[in-house]
Amino acid sequence: MSQKTMIEVSDVTMRFRLNNDKILSLKEFVTTALRGKLQYNDFTALEHVSFEVKKGETLGLIGRNGAGKSTMLKVISGILKPTEGSVVCRGNVVPMLELGSGFDFDLTGRENIFLNGAILGYSKEFLHEKYDEIVEFSELGQFIEVPIRNYSSGMLARLAFSIATVVNPEILIVDEILSVGDAAFQEKSKKRMLELMGGGTTVLFVSHSLEQIREMCNRVVWLEHGNVKMVGAAAEVCDVYDI
């Protein structure tokens, strides 16, 4: 496999400006400013992070809560713009950060497949073609014509997962979504994920389960307090992290 770089994260720094309180109204802004209490605390979520992901690789991101993993994924998927540095992605990115964002609860499952699909950037033709496959995978059957406000949380999650994984993206960004639905569906979804990863897709994977990381990733980036603590082969980094 040609070692083409798919994601290039170079020297990314993400700094948030935190007010002591988020000031959201003009009055508050003026009064606090007049009292001279307008203080900003800079919070650095990521500091000079650089790494690359090659084509077909599955890269794991590990670290404790607040280490900057989710921020990193958001920067890569374009939701956040880094304060410094840059990210280059070569290929279409499908972020599975939180499944089902953009569902409208008044619409039916069918309508939501098209809405959510469009939000994820799928084309019309693609959705028409894959519609049956999505419905089948989600195991919703006749419920697909029911407004999703009547769905159980398991049904919602299944629908969302089915929509998100129907594509063969070039870059897939996954934030702990493997625990969806009942045991049988979990098994099925894991199989689907492995299938996706096997198909030459470049995957960026965040999980707190070291077991999953060891099983699925080639390389691992360990983040701590916004800095890269260690990069290397999955087993190696996991061993150190585990201690």
Next chain:
Amino acid sequence: MLHQKRKHSGRTEADFAPLLRRLALFLVVGYLAATVLFYFLAGEQLHLRESRGDLELLTADSGTVELAAGSVVEQTFTTEIQRLEKISVQWGTYYRPNAGTVVLELYDTRSNTLLMSKSFDAAAVTEGGFTVMEAEAPIEGLYNAPLLLRIYSPDSQAGSAVSPLMNTQAKEEGFSLTLNGAPTPGILCFTASGTDYIWTGLHYWEFVAAGLAVILLFLDAVWYRARSGKRSYVVNAVIAVQKYRFLIHQLVARDFKTKYKRSILGVFWSFLNPLLTMCVQYFVFSTIFKNNIQNFAVYLLIGVVMFNFFSEACGMALTSILGNAGLITKVYMPKYIYPLTRVMSSMVNLGISLIPLFLVCLATGVHFQKSVVLALYFMMCLVIFCLGLGMLLSTSMVFFRDTQFLWGVLSMMWMYATPIFYPESILPENFRWVLRINPLYHFLKNTRICILDGISPEPFVYFQCFMIALAMLLVGALVFRKNQDKFVLYL
């Protein structure tokens, strides 16, 4: 820029060449079709407008002479009217019934030719009333020419003759009043009106050609940039439209479906709403506060439909970023899509509410002229204006939540500052500027001219409205663009 890099990496020239070709074809064909269509729809108003040299009526403060047989009133004057059409004279009757014939004559004193004349029965004249002398065809070549208006009566008797009115204080270059051969200070109370040629209209096709040249140059520049591998805004925009068309379609459909999802009448509300608002306001303003607008129902409904669109579009766009916080923090898509789809959903509603407007027009016997089509132009200007304002408001809303309350007050003020249910003439002279600076007023007024008067406004107005809309869009888009990367931090 990060996102652009992502979207376009891997795209080659071949991807956008057919796109650009289609854009070029669309622009050129669309432009030509629009200009030709406009030429026919605008009709006479493209070439002629009410003359700016019209003579206004002076306030009468005295009679001239009693116009018995043998009396003559002569007024010389000049006007800056290119095509003279009408002269009218104001009369005093001494508050008694009169009899006899009165003759009005207009001469060109350079050649002493009679230009027009009219004789009429003095019995028909009322106190302070007018008689109008109209040319059979507009008379040209009188611009700044010395003219003479002569008024006399061949057969009236003293005691039952009328008298033209005059203003004794007025003075003007080239004007002189002669009563029975004696020069008298003051000016007769009369008006002269006509039409002028519009320079733009006379050179319409030159303008069209110039516009086409600009478009071609522009396309050439875009093409050249694209060929040399540089990214221009145009190419990016075209690619974005292509890419996000389906998403926009889905979001608009969503707004529309969920709006009436659980109501019984559903989509009927889109045209019941303006109709009911109109009924209530019609009742209030035609019985309680009387007015003398012709076809008040349509006058009112046009105002209601357009203002409803304005307040709905801006109100929805205002919360578009905040309301979609859940999406913005989780999925990447260009953020302008949120206000854009909200304005587009309102546009669908605007389209639907044109149906009741059409029905009310039919019911009240409005004679549709071809200029009705031009009303759509002003509605499009309104849409563009709302998009700009909506982007501005949604940006402001992210950083200051007070915006929604301020907007509530502002939109109410805006409603009263726009002649929706009152005639613009009730505003006192010193408040007229409120209308002049109110963009909504311009869009509304011209839509009404197109539908109710059945004529097109003068060409300059189209340019003016387009510029107002474009300026708002640019301001909105720039503010939005400058701040959009910060949105996610404040949600």
